[in-house]
Amino acid sequence: MTPAHSNDELTEATRRKMDRLRLTLRLSALLFVLIGLACAALSLPNGISELNRAGSQSVWVPVDGRVSGYVARPESFPFQPAPIPVRRPLIDYEAGGQKRSYLHPRATDLDYPVGATVRLRVDPDDPAQVTYDRGRASWLAPLALGTLPLIFGLTLGAVMWRRSGDPTFLRTAVHPETED
Incomplete structure (x- = not known):
């Protein structure tokens, strides 16, 4: 069985459509790769800083602290006309033979009742x-969120680039054969 359209039978309009499709596929391939690279570039600094933080704090001594209460402080938020009181946990712990207190900087990370035990890390120096x-690897999320779009973009870009050089695919996509 021979194809309905040989290279000699391609009209000028079909050739133009194939060239346009080839260009579209190649530009799309480059666009997906660029988006993947942008995602990786944007997430890499955050991932590296989290990795450095985790590495430096891994030598810190783990201690148990107790939530002794909550401190409410007004905080301004975008699109809010007035400051909103935000409760932050106050954690008492003992390090270096002294009793100390730690006011957690974010209210969303800890939602423990008063008296609950919380694991802290203390700088020995x-x-x-x-x-x-x-208790988790916070550096992994930014690196994964940046790397996955890059892998997706490279894979999809490679497939699209390869298909853009396949004349049979282009001819079929531009002028599909109809069976009666």
């Missing part, structure tokens, strides 16, 4: 430096 031990 300066017990006043303390952070909440999240």
